[in-house]
Protein backbone atom coordinates (compact mmCIF):
# COMPACT_ATOMS: atom_id res chain seq x y z
CA UNK A 1 0.00 0.00 0.00
CA UNK A 2 2.67 2.46 1.06
CA UNK A 3 4.83 1.55 -1.92
CA UNK A 4 1.97 2.16 -4.25
CA UNK A 5 1.41 5.55 -2.72
CA UNK A 6 5.04 6.48 -3.12
CA UNK A 7 5.01 5.32 -6.73
CA UNK A 8 1.89 7.32 -7.38
CA UNK A 9 3.48 10.37 -5.79
CA UNK A 10 6.71 10.01 -7.74
CA UNK A 11 4.94 9.64 -11.08
CA UNK A 12 2.71 12.58 -10.37
CA UNK A 13 5.68 14.81 -9.54
CA UNK A 14 7.60 13.59 -12.57
CA UNK A 15 4.76 14.56 -14.85
CA UNK A 16 4.51 17.90 -13.10
CA UNK A 17 8.22 18.52 -13.63
CA UNK A 18 7.96 17.68 -17.32
CA UNK A 19 5.08 20.07 -17.68
CA UNK A 20 6.88 22.82 -15.83
CA UNK A 21 10.02 22.23 -17.85
CA UNK A 22 8.24 22.79 -21.13
CA UNK A 23 6.72 26.00 -19.82
CA UNK A 24 10.11 27.02 -18.47
CA UNK A 25 11.78 26.54 -21.85
CA UNK A 26 9.11 28.48 -23.67
CA UNK A 27 9.55 31.34 -21.24
CA UNK A 28 13.31 31.13 -21.61
CA UNK A 29 13.10 31.25 -25.40
CA UNK A 30 10.72 34.13 -25.25
CA UNK A 31 12.95 36.05 -22.84
CA UNK A 32 16.01 35.48 -24.98
CA UNK A 33 14.15 36.56 -28.09
CA UNK A 34 12.89 39.69 -26.38
CA UNK A 35 16.20 40.61 -24.83
CA UNK A 36 18.08 40.34 -28.12
CA UNK A 37 15.26 41.72 -30.24
CA UNK A 38 14.46 44.77 -28.16
CA UNK A 39 18.07 45.93 -28.33
CA UNK A 40 17.45 47.06 -31.89
CA UNK A 41 15.22 49.82 -30.58
CA UNK A 42 18.28 51.58 -29.16
CA UNK A 43 19.06 52.65 -32.72
CA UNK A 44 15.68 52.68 -34.52
CA UNK A 45 12.25 53.61 -33.23
CA UNK A 46 9.64 50.83 -33.19
CA UNK A 47 7.62 52.87 -35.67
CA UNK A 48 10.36 53.22 -38.26
CA UNK A 49 11.25 49.57 -37.75
CA UNK A 50 7.72 48.31 -38.40
CA UNK A 51 6.76 50.80 -41.07
CA UNK A 52 10.09 51.68 -42.67
CA UNK A 53 10.00 50.95 -46.39
CA UNK A 54 13.58 49.86 -46.91
CA UNK A 55 15.47 46.92 -45.59
CA UNK A 56 19.21 47.47 -46.21
CA UNK A 57 20.74 45.95 -43.11
CA UNK A 58 24.36 46.08 -44.23
CA UNK A 59 24.56 49.47 -45.90
CA UNK A 60 26.08 52.37 -43.97
CA UNK A 61 24.08 53.55 -42.13
CA UNK A 62 21.86 50.45 -41.99
CA UNK A 63 18.19 50.91 -42.94
CA UNK A 64 16.04 48.59 -40.92
CA UNK A 65 12.43 48.93 -42.09
CA UNK A 66 10.57 45.63 -42.22
CA UNK A 67 7.40 46.78 -43.94
CA UNK A 68 8.41 45.05 -47.22
CA UNK A 69 8.97 41.82 -45.29
CA UNK A 70 5.65 42.06 -43.47
CA UNK A 71 3.91 42.78 -46.78
CA UNK A 72 5.75 39.86 -48.39
CA UNK A 73 4.67 37.46 -45.65
CA UNK A 74 1.08 38.69 -45.67
CA UNK A 75 0.79 38.58 -49.44
CA UNK A 76 2.13 35.06 -49.75
CA UNK A 77 -0.04 33.93 -46.84
CA UNK A 78 -3.14 35.59 -48.21
CA UNK A 79 -2.59 33.98 -51.59
CA UNK A 80 -2.09 30.60 -49.98
CA UNK A 81 -5.24 31.09 -47.90
CA UNK A 82 -7.33 32.01 -50.94
CA UNK A 83 -6.18 28.87 -52.72
CA UNK A 84 -6.18 26.41 -49.84
CA UNK A 85 -9.32 27.33 -47.89
CA UNK A 86 -11.94 26.59 -50.56
CA UNK A 87 -10.13 23.53 -51.83
CA UNK A 88 -9.35 22.27 -48.34
CA UNK A 89 -12.87 22.70 -47.00
CA UNK A 90 -14.41 21.23 -50.14
CA UNK A 91 -12.05 18.28 -49.85
CA UNK A 92 -13.02 17.79 -46.20
CA UNK A 93 -16.71 17.83 -47.11
CA UNK A 94 -16.09 15.36 -49.88
CA UNK A 95 -14.18 12.99 -47.62
CA UNK A 96 -16.56 13.28 -44.68
CA UNK A 97 -19.82 13.18 -46.59
CA UNK A 98 -19.68 12.09 -50.18
CA UNK A 99 -16.75 9.83 -50.96
CA UNK A 100 -17.53 6.10 -50.94
CA UNK A 101 -15.44 3.96 -48.55
CA UNK A 102 -12.50 3.07 -50.81
CA UNK A 103 -11.98 6.51 -52.28
CA UNK A 104 -12.23 7.99 -48.81
CA UNK A 105 -9.37 5.82 -47.58
CA UNK A 106 -7.24 6.63 -50.60
CA UNK A 107 -7.84 10.35 -50.23
CA UNK A 108 -7.07 10.33 -46.53
CA UNK A 109 -3.84 8.46 -47.15
CA UNK A 110 -2.98 10.93 -49.91
CA UNK A 111 -3.55 13.89 -47.61
CA UNK A 112 -1.38 12.33 -44.93
CA UNK A 113 1.32 11.75 -47.49
CA UNK A 114 1.13 15.37 -48.55
CA UNK A 115 1.65 16.38 -44.92
CA UNK A 116 4.70 14.15 -44.75
CA UNK A 117 6.57 15.74 -47.64
CA UNK A 118 9.42 17.84 -46.18
CA UNK A 119 9.09 21.48 -47.07
CA UNK A 120 12.47 21.58 -48.76
CA UNK A 121 11.30 18.88 -51.15
CA UNK A 122 8.12 20.78 -51.92
CA UNK A 123 10.23 23.88 -52.50
CA UNK A 124 12.50 21.96 -54.80
CA UNK A 125 9.61 20.53 -56.80
CA UNK A 126 8.12 24.00 -56.98
CA UNK A 127 11.38 25.37 -58.25
CA UNK A 128 11.68 23.02 -61.18
CA UNK A 129 8.00 22.76 -62.15
CA UNK A 130 5.92 25.60 -60.81
CA UNK A 131 8.38 28.44 -61.23
CA UNK A 132 8.93 27.93 -64.99
CA UNK A 133 5.20 27.47 -65.43
CA UNK A 134 4.40 30.76 -63.70
CA UNK A 135 7.08 32.48 -65.74
CA UNK A 136 5.73 31.37 -69.12
CA UNK A 137 2.03 31.51 -68.26
CA UNK A 138 2.13 35.09 -67.06
CA UNK A 139 4.97 36.06 -69.37
CA UNK A 140 7.18 37.35 -66.55
CA UNK A 141 10.90 38.06 -66.36
CA UNK A 142 11.09 35.56 -63.50
CA UNK A 143 8.85 32.85 -62.10
CA UNK A 144 10.15 33.40 -58.58
CA UNK A 145 7.09 35.28 -57.37
CA UNK A 146 4.70 35.62 -54.46
CA UNK A 147 2.20 33.58 -56.46
CA UNK A 148 4.58 30.62 -56.73
CA UNK A 149 5.09 30.81 -52.98
CA UNK A 150 1.35 30.97 -52.37
CA UNK A 151 0.69 27.90 -54.47
CA UNK A 152 3.35 25.80 -52.77
CA UNK A 153 2.27 26.98 -49.33
CA UNK A 154 -1.32 26.16 -50.18
CA UNK A 155 -0.17 22.55 -50.53
CA UNK A 156 1.33 22.77 -47.05
CA UNK A 157 -1.77 24.26 -45.46
CA UNK A 158 -4.12 21.82 -47.15
CA UNK A 159 -3.43 18.70 -45.04
CA UNK A 160 -3.97 20.63 -41.81
CA UNK A 161 -7.14 22.23 -43.09
CA UNK A 162 -8.55 19.03 -44.53
CA UNK A 163 -7.91 16.79 -41.56
CA UNK A 164 -9.12 19.19 -38.88
CA UNK A 165 -12.14 20.33 -40.88
CA UNK A 166 -13.00 16.71 -41.55
CA UNK A 167 -12.87 15.95 -37.82
CA UNK A 168 -15.14 18.91 -37.20
CA UNK A 169 -17.64 17.61 -39.75
CA UNK A 170 -17.54 14.11 -38.27
CA UNK A 171 -18.21 15.40 -34.79
CA UNK A 172 -21.51 16.99 -35.81
CA UNK A 173 -24.09 14.71 -34.19
CA UNK A 174 -25.50 12.26 -36.71
CA UNK A 175 -28.96 13.18 -35.51
CA UNK A 176 -28.63 16.69 -36.98
CA UNK A 177 -28.10 15.19 -40.36
CA UNK A 178 -31.01 12.81 -40.01
CA UNK A 179 -33.18 15.65 -38.77
CA UNK A 180 -32.48 17.62 -41.92
CA UNK A 181 -33.04 14.60 -44.16
CA UNK A 182 -36.30 13.84 -42.39
CA UNK A 183 -37.53 17.32 -43.30
CA UNK A 184 -36.92 16.53 -46.95
CA UNK A 185 -33.57 18.26 -47.35
CA UNK A 186 -31.38 17.11 -50.20
CA UNK A 187 -27.89 15.93 -49.39
CA UNK A 188 -26.45 19.22 -50.54
CA UNK A 189 -28.94 21.26 -48.48
CA UNK A 190 -28.07 19.16 -45.47
CA UNK A 191 -24.39 19.84 -45.99
CA UNK A 192 -24.52 23.56 -46.40
CA UNK A 193 -27.44 24.42 -44.14
CA UNK A 194 -26.78 22.04 -41.24
CA UNK A 195 -23.39 20.37 -41.36
CA UNK A 196 -21.21 23.33 -42.32
CA UNK A 197 -22.86 25.78 -39.88
CA UNK A 198 -22.74 23.23 -37.06
CA UNK A 199 -19.08 22.52 -37.76
CA UNK A 200 -18.20 26.14 -38.45
CA UNK A 201 -16.09 26.79 -35.36
CA UNK A 202 -13.99 23.70 -36.03
CA UNK A 203 -13.60 24.69 -39.65
CA UNK A 204 -12.45 28.19 -38.73
CA UNK A 205 -9.93 26.63 -36.35
CA UNK A 206 -8.74 24.35 -39.15
CA UNK A 207 -8.23 27.33 -41.41
CA UNK A 208 -6.38 29.29 -38.73
CA UNK A 209 -4.05 26.41 -37.96
CA UNK A 210 -3.41 25.92 -41.68
CA UNK A 211 -2.55 29.58 -42.04
CA UNK A 212 -0.43 29.43 -38.91
CA UNK A 213 1.60 26.74 -40.56
CA UNK A 214 1.96 28.83 -43.72
CA UNK A 215 3.12 31.98 -42.03
CA UNK A 216 5.88 30.20 -40.15
CA UNK A 217 7.06 28.23 -43.15
CA UNK A 218 10.56 29.11 -44.30
CA UNK A 219 12.41 26.75 -46.58
CA UNK A 220 10.01 26.41 -49.47
CA UNK A 221 9.24 30.13 -49.57
CA UNK A 222 12.88 31.05 -49.51
CA UNK A 223 13.47 28.79 -52.50
CA UNK A 224 10.73 30.09 -54.75
CA UNK A 225 9.64 33.61 -53.90
CA UNK A 226 12.68 35.43 -55.24
CA UNK A 227 13.59 37.13 -51.96
CA UNK A 228 13.43 40.75 -53.11
CA UNK A 229 12.84 42.98 -50.10
CA UNK A 230 10.59 45.50 -51.79
CA UNK A 231 6.96 46.28 -51.11
CA UNK A 232 5.11 44.14 -53.69
CA UNK A 233 2.75 45.90 -56.09
CA UNK A 234 1.19 42.66 -57.32
CA UNK A 235 1.26 38.96 -56.64
CA UNK A 236 3.38 38.38 -59.74
CA UNK A 237 6.59 39.93 -58.42
CA UNK A 238 9.34 38.52 -56.19
CA UNK A 239 8.84 39.10 -52.48
CA UNK A 240 10.72 38.31 -49.32
CA UNK A 241 9.03 37.02 -46.21
CA UNK A 242 9.89 37.53 -42.54
CA UNK A 243 10.95 33.92 -42.16
CA UNK A 244 13.13 33.83 -45.25
CA UNK A 245 14.89 36.99 -44.10
CA UNK A 246 15.91 35.46 -40.79
CA UNK A 247 16.99 32.20 -42.36
CA UNK A 248 19.00 33.83 -45.10
CA UNK A 249 20.71 36.54 -43.09
CA UNK A 250 21.27 35.14 -39.63
CA UNK A 251 24.37 33.29 -40.77
CA UNK A 252 26.13 36.38 -41.97
CA UNK A 253 24.99 38.89 -39.35
CA UNK A 254 27.76 39.76 -36.91
CA UNK A 255 26.73 38.74 -33.41
CA UNK A 256 25.86 41.82 -31.39
CA UNK A 257 25.49 44.06 -34.45
CA UNK A 258 22.44 46.13 -35.23
CA UNK A 259 21.58 43.70 -38.02
CA UNK A 260 21.74 40.79 -35.60
CA UNK A 261 19.36 42.46 -33.17
CA UNK A 262 17.05 43.48 -36.00
CA UNK A 263 16.72 39.86 -37.07
CA UNK A 264 15.69 38.93 -33.55
CA UNK A 265 13.13 41.70 -33.63
CA UNK A 266 11.79 40.22 -36.87
CA UNK A 267 11.53 36.98 -34.91
CA UNK A 268 9.44 38.75 -32.27
CA UNK A 269 7.08 40.10 -34.92
CA UNK A 270 6.71 36.62 -36.37
CA UNK A 271 6.14 35.17 -32.92
CA UNK A 272 3.40 37.68 -32.20
CA UNK A 273 1.65 37.02 -35.52
CA UNK A 274 1.73 33.23 -35.02
CA UNK A 275 0.65 33.60 -31.43
CA UNK A 276 -2.39 35.64 -32.42
CA UNK A 277 -3.33 33.13 -35.11
CA UNK A 278 -2.98 30.16 -32.78
CA UNK A 279 -4.93 31.79 -29.99
CA UNK A 280 -7.71 32.65 -32.42
CA UNK A 281 -7.76 29.07 -33.66
CA UNK A 282 -7.89 27.85 -30.09
CA UNK A 283 -10.76 30.15 -29.24
CA UNK A 284 -12.76 28.76 -32.15
CA UNK A 285 -11.79 25.18 -31.38
CA UNK A 286 -13.07 25.45 -27.83
CA UNK A 287 -15.98 27.67 -28.55
CA UNK A 288 -19.23 26.02 -27.59
CA UNK A 289 -22.12 27.52 -29.38
CA UNK A 290 -24.66 25.58 -27.40
CA UNK B 291 -58.29 5.06 -47.34
CA UNK B 292 -55.04 3.17 -47.09
CA UNK B 293 -52.02 5.42 -46.68
CA UNK B 294 -49.30 2.80 -46.52
CA UNK B 295 -49.60 -0.70 -47.90
CA UNK B 296 -46.79 -2.96 -46.81
CA UNK B 297 -46.50 -6.51 -48.10
CA UNK B 298 -43.97 -9.11 -47.09
CA UNK B 299 -41.35 -6.54 -46.13
CA UNK B 300 -37.91 -7.81 -45.16
CA UNK B 301 -34.97 -5.59 -44.38
CA UNK B 302 -31.35 -6.16 -43.44
CA UNK B 303 -28.55 -4.02 -42.03
CA UNK B 304 -25.54 -6.01 -43.19
CA UNK B 305 -26.05 -9.43 -41.54
CA UNK B 306 -28.82 -8.32 -39.21
CA UNK B 307 -32.26 -9.30 -40.40
CA UNK B 308 -34.13 -6.40 -38.79
CA UNK B 309 -37.66 -6.89 -40.19
CA UNK B 310 -39.10 -10.26 -41.15
CA UNK B 311 -42.02 -10.57 -43.56
CA UNK B 312 -44.00 -7.68 -42.21
CA UNK B 313 -47.49 -7.03 -43.58
CA UNK B 314 -49.33 -3.87 -42.54
CA UNK B 315 -51.89 -1.48 -43.92
CA UNK B 316 -51.87 1.95 -42.34
CA UNK B 317 -55.13 3.86 -42.69
CA UNK B 318 -55.35 7.58 -43.29
CA UNK B 319 -56.15 9.65 -40.18
CA UNK B 320 -55.50 6.91 -37.70
CA UNK B 321 -52.99 6.75 -34.93
CA UNK B 322 -51.15 3.48 -35.22
CA UNK B 323 -49.15 2.71 -32.08
CA UNK B 324 -46.21 0.37 -32.26
CA UNK B 325 -45.00 -1.36 -29.12
CA UNK B 326 -42.37 -3.99 -28.43
CA UNK B 327 -39.16 -4.53 -26.49
CA UNK B 328 -35.95 -2.81 -27.59
CA UNK B 329 -34.29 -4.10 -30.72
CA UNK B 330 -37.55 -5.55 -31.94
CA UNK B 331 -37.43 -3.48 -35.13
CA UNK B 332 -39.84 -0.67 -34.26
CA UNK B 333 -37.51 2.14 -35.27
CA UNK B 334 -36.39 0.26 -38.36
CA UNK B 335 -40.02 -0.13 -39.39
CA UNK B 336 -40.72 3.55 -38.87
CA UNK B 337 -37.67 4.58 -40.80
CA UNK B 338 -38.85 2.51 -43.77
CA UNK B 339 -41.81 4.83 -44.15
CA UNK B 340 -39.64 7.88 -44.92
CA UNK B 341 -36.74 5.84 -46.31
CA UNK B 342 -34.35 7.06 -43.66
CA UNK B 343 -32.92 3.55 -43.55
CA UNK B 344 -31.44 4.25 -46.97
CA UNK B 345 -28.74 6.27 -45.20
CA UNK B 346 -27.33 3.05 -43.77
CA UNK B 347 -24.50 1.87 -46.03
CA UNK B 348 -25.42 -1.82 -45.78
CA UNK B 349 -29.18 -1.52 -45.93
CA UNK B 350 -31.08 -4.01 -48.11
CA UNK B 351 -34.79 -4.66 -48.50
CA UNK B 352 -37.20 -6.95 -50.23
CA UNK B 353 -40.97 -6.87 -50.48
CA UNK B 354 -43.52 -4.28 -51.33
CA UNK B 355 -44.08 -0.84 -49.81
CA UNK B 356 -46.70 1.50 -51.21
CA UNK B 357 -47.48 5.06 -50.17
CA UNK B 358 -50.75 6.42 -51.58
CA UNK B 359 -50.81 3.51 -54.01
CA UNK B 360 -47.40 4.31 -55.37
CA UNK B 361 -44.23 2.26 -54.98
CA UNK B 362 -42.28 4.15 -52.33
CA UNK B 363 -39.02 3.72 -54.23
CA UNK B 364 -40.48 5.48 -57.26
CA UNK B 365 -41.37 8.62 -55.31
CA UNK B 366 -38.74 11.36 -55.27
CA UNK B 367 -37.10 10.87 -51.91
CA UNK B 368 -37.18 14.55 -50.86
CA UNK B 369 -40.87 14.78 -51.73
CA UNK B 370 -41.55 11.61 -49.80
CA UNK B 371 -39.81 12.96 -46.71
CA UNK B 372 -41.66 16.23 -46.99
CA UNK B 373 -44.95 14.32 -47.09
CA UNK B 374 -43.92 11.91 -44.33
CA UNK B 375 -42.48 13.93 -41.46
CA UNK B 376 -40.64 12.49 -38.49
CA UNK B 377 -40.18 13.41 -34.84
CA UNK B 378 -37.25 11.74 -33.10
CA UNK B 379 -36.82 10.36 -29.59
CA UNK B 380 -34.53 13.11 -28.43
CA UNK B 381 -35.73 16.59 -29.21
CA UNK B 382 -33.32 17.85 -31.75
CA UNK B 383 -33.52 21.58 -32.28
CA UNK B 384 -30.96 23.12 -34.57
CA UNK B 385 -28.62 25.71 -33.05
CA UNK B 386 -30.93 28.48 -34.21
CA UNK B 387 -33.69 30.65 -32.77
CA UNK B 388 -37.15 29.24 -32.14
CA UNK B 389 -38.48 31.04 -35.20
CA UNK B 390 -35.66 29.90 -37.47
CA UNK B 391 -35.93 26.31 -36.33
CA UNK B 392 -39.40 26.20 -37.80
CA UNK B 393 -38.79 28.51 -40.74
CA UNK B 394 -35.76 26.45 -41.71
CA UNK B 395 -37.58 23.55 -43.37
CA UNK B 396 -40.13 25.84 -44.95
CA UNK B 397 -37.46 28.02 -46.52
CA UNK B 398 -35.54 24.99 -47.63
CA UNK B 399 -38.54 23.94 -49.68
CA UNK B 400 -38.39 27.25 -51.49
CA UNK B 401 -40.79 29.54 -49.63
CA UNK B 402 -39.21 32.98 -49.36
CA UNK B 403 -41.90 35.57 -48.53
CA UNK B 404 -41.46 36.71 -44.93
CA UNK B 405 -45.12 37.25 -44.02
CA UNK B 406 -46.02 33.83 -45.36
CA UNK B 407 -43.18 32.22 -43.39
CA UNK B 408 -44.28 34.02 -40.21
CA UNK B 409 -47.82 32.80 -40.77
CA UNK B 410 -46.66 29.23 -41.10
CA UNK B 411 -44.44 29.48 -38.03
CA UNK B 412 -47.37 30.76 -35.97
CA UNK B 413 -49.78 28.16 -37.30
CA UNK B 414 -47.35 25.29 -36.67
CA UNK B 415 -46.54 26.43 -33.14
CA UNK B 416 -50.26 26.64 -32.38
CA UNK B 417 -50.85 23.15 -33.75
CA UNK B 418 -48.06 21.84 -31.54
CA UNK B 419 -49.50 23.65 -28.47
CA UNK B 420 -46.38 25.69 -28.02
CA UNK B 421 -47.43 29.11 -29.30
CA UNK B 422 -48.65 30.55 -25.99
CA UNK B 423 -45.44 29.60 -24.24
CA UNK B 424 -43.05 31.10 -26.80
CA UNK B 425 -44.87 33.80 -28.73
CA UNK B 426 -43.01 36.59 -26.88
CA UNK B 427 -39.55 35.15 -27.43
CA UNK B 428 -39.44 33.69 -30.90
CA UNK B 429 -35.93 35.02 -31.43
CA UNK B 430 -34.26 33.33 -28.45
CA UNK B 431 -32.22 30.19 -28.97
CA UNK B 432 -34.20 26.96 -29.14
CA UNK B 433 -31.85 25.53 -26.52
CA UNK B 434 -33.37 27.87 -23.94
CA UNK B 435 -36.56 25.81 -24.02
CA UNK B 436 -37.28 22.91 -21.67
CA UNK B 437 -37.10 19.35 -22.99
CA UNK B 438 -40.85 19.09 -23.42
CA UNK B 439 -41.00 22.44 -25.19
CA UNK B 440 -38.12 21.41 -27.47
CA UNK B 441 -39.99 18.27 -28.42
CA UNK B 442 -43.10 20.26 -29.28
CA UNK B 443 -40.84 22.63 -31.24
CA UNK B 444 -39.68 19.65 -33.26
CA UNK B 445 -43.29 18.65 -33.84
CA UNK B 446 -44.01 22.21 -35.01
CA UNK B 447 -41.01 22.08 -37.31
CA UNK B 448 -42.29 18.88 -38.85
CA UNK B 449 -45.80 20.31 -39.23
CA UNK B 450 -44.47 23.45 -40.89
CA UNK B 451 -43.58 21.64 -44.10
CA UNK B 452 -47.19 20.37 -44.27
CA UNK B 453 -46.75 16.62 -44.26
CA UNK B 454 -49.54 14.08 -44.65
CA UNK B 455 -48.09 11.57 -42.24
CA UNK B 456 -46.13 12.11 -39.03
CA UNK B 457 -43.86 9.44 -37.63
CA UNK B 458 -43.06 9.63 -33.93
CA UNK B 459 -40.17 7.56 -32.57
CA UNK B 460 -40.56 7.34 -28.79
CA UNK B 461 -41.25 11.07 -28.65
CA UNK B 462 -41.83 11.12 -24.91
CA UNK B 463 -39.06 8.84 -23.72
CA UNK B 464 -37.13 11.78 -22.28
CA UNK B 465 -40.06 13.80 -21.00
CA UNK B 466 -41.78 14.23 -17.66
CA UNK B 467 -45.45 13.22 -17.31
CA UNK B 468 -46.80 16.75 -17.75
CA UNK B 469 -44.85 17.36 -20.95
CA UNK B 470 -45.85 13.88 -22.11
CA UNK B 471 -49.50 14.74 -21.57
CA UNK B 472 -49.10 17.87 -23.69
CA UNK B 473 -47.45 15.97 -26.53
CA UNK B 474 -50.20 13.34 -26.42
CA UNK B 475 -52.86 16.02 -26.47
CA UNK B 476 -51.23 17.51 -29.55
CA UNK B 477 -51.17 14.10 -31.24
CA UNK B 478 -54.84 13.45 -30.59
CA UNK B 479 -55.76 16.82 -32.11
CA UNK B 480 -53.48 16.26 -35.10
CA UNK B 481 -55.16 12.98 -35.97
CA UNK B 482 -57.97 14.90 -37.66
CA UNK B 483 -55.65 16.13 -40.40
CA UNK B 484 -52.75 13.73 -40.35
CA UNK B 485 -51.95 10.07 -40.27
CA UNK B 486 -49.82 9.25 -37.25
CA UNK B 487 -47.52 6.34 -36.58
CA UNK B 488 -46.28 6.31 -33.00
CA UNK B 489 -43.51 4.08 -31.76
CA UNK B 490 -43.55 4.03 -28.00
CA UNK B 491 -41.78 2.18 -25.22
CA UNK B 492 -44.64 3.16 -22.96
CA UNK B 493 -47.46 0.66 -23.27
CA UNK B 494 -49.87 2.93 -21.42
CA UNK B 495 -49.23 5.63 -23.97
CA UNK B 496 -50.17 3.25 -26.76
CA UNK B 497 -53.36 2.41 -24.88
CA UNK B 498 -54.17 6.10 -24.40
CA UNK B 499 -53.67 7.44 -27.91
CA UNK B 500 -53.62 4.56 -30.41
CA UNK B 501 -56.59 3.65 -32.58
CA UNK B 502 -54.80 0.46 -33.45
CA UNK B 503 -51.74 -1.07 -31.88
CA UNK B 504 -49.05 -3.27 -33.39
CA UNK B 505 -46.77 -5.48 -31.37
CA UNK B 506 -43.29 -6.20 -32.74
CA UNK B 507 -40.94 -8.87 -31.44
CA UNK B 508 -37.50 -9.72 -32.87
CA UNK B 509 -38.28 -8.11 -36.21
CA UNK B 510 -41.65 -9.80 -36.59
CA UNK B 511 -45.05 -8.19 -36.45
CA UNK B 512 -46.73 -10.47 -33.94
CA UNK B 513 -50.11 -8.86 -33.78
CA UNK B 514 -51.97 -5.81 -35.06
CA UNK B 515 -55.47 -4.96 -33.96
CA UNK B 516 -57.76 -2.36 -32.45
CA UNK B 517 -56.12 -0.96 -29.34
CA UNK B 518 -58.94 -2.12 -26.99
CA UNK B 519 -58.65 -5.61 -28.44
CA UNK B 520 -54.86 -5.75 -27.96
CA UNK B 521 -55.13 -4.55 -24.40
CA UNK B 522 -58.12 -6.65 -23.34
CA UNK B 523 -58.00 -9.85 -25.36
CA UNK B 524 -54.81 -10.20 -27.41
CA UNK B 525 -54.80 -13.12 -29.80
CA UNK B 526 -51.17 -14.02 -29.26
CA UNK B 527 -49.64 -15.25 -26.00
CA UNK B 528 -46.49 -13.20 -26.52
CA UNK B 529 -48.47 -9.96 -26.83
CA UNK B 530 -50.28 -10.82 -23.66
CA UNK B 531 -47.01 -11.54 -21.86
CA UNK B 532 -45.41 -8.31 -22.99
CA UNK B 533 -48.36 -6.14 -22.04
CA UNK B 534 -48.79 -7.81 -18.63
CA UNK B 535 -45.08 -7.51 -17.98
CA UNK B 536 -45.14 -3.88 -18.87
CA UNK B 537 -48.19 -3.12 -16.77
CA UNK B 538 -46.47 -4.99 -13.97
Ligand SMILES: Nc1ncnc2c1ncn2[C@@H]1O[C@H](COP(=O)(O)OP(=O)(O)O)[C@@H](O)[C@H]1O
Nearest residue numbers: 303306308327328329330331332333334335346
Ligand atom coordinates in the same frame (compact mmCIF):
# COMPACT_ATOMS: atom_id res chain seq x y z
N1 LIG C 1 -27.97 1.56 -38.01
C1 LIG C 1 -28.00 0.25 -37.70
N2 LIG C 1 -26.92 -0.53 -37.99
C2 LIG C 1 -26.93 -1.84 -37.68
N3 LIG C 1 -27.95 -2.46 -37.09
C3 LIG C 1 -29.03 -1.74 -36.79
C4 LIG C 1 -29.12 -0.33 -37.08
N4 LIG C 1 -30.31 0.11 -36.65
C5 LIG C 1 -30.94 -0.95 -36.13
N5 LIG C 1 -30.19 -2.07 -36.20
C6 LIG C 1 -30.55 -3.41 -35.74
O1 LIG C 1 -31.85 -3.70 -36.16
C7 LIG C 1 -32.58 -4.32 -35.13
C8 LIG C 1 -33.80 -3.52 -34.81
O2 LIG C 1 -33.44 -2.31 -34.20
P1 LIG C 1 -34.45 -1.11 -33.99
O3 LIG C 1 -35.30 -0.98 -35.18
O4 LIG C 1 -33.66 0.07 -33.59
O5 LIG C 1 -35.30 -1.63 -32.75
P2 LIG C 1 -36.20 -0.84 -31.72
O6 LIG C 1 -36.45 0.52 -32.27
O7 LIG C 1 -37.41 -1.68 -31.59
O8 LIG C 1 -35.43 -0.81 -30.44
C9 LIG C 1 -31.63 -4.44 -33.94
O9 LIG C 1 -31.11 -5.75 -33.92
C10 LIG C 1 -30.55 -3.45 -34.22
O10 LIG C 1 -29.33 -3.90 -33.70
Ligand SMILES: [Mg+2]
Nearest residue numbers: 332333334459
Ligand atom coordinates in the same frame (compact mmCIF):
# COMPACT_ATOMS: atom_id res chain seq x y z
MG1 LIG D 1 -36.01 2.41 -31.39
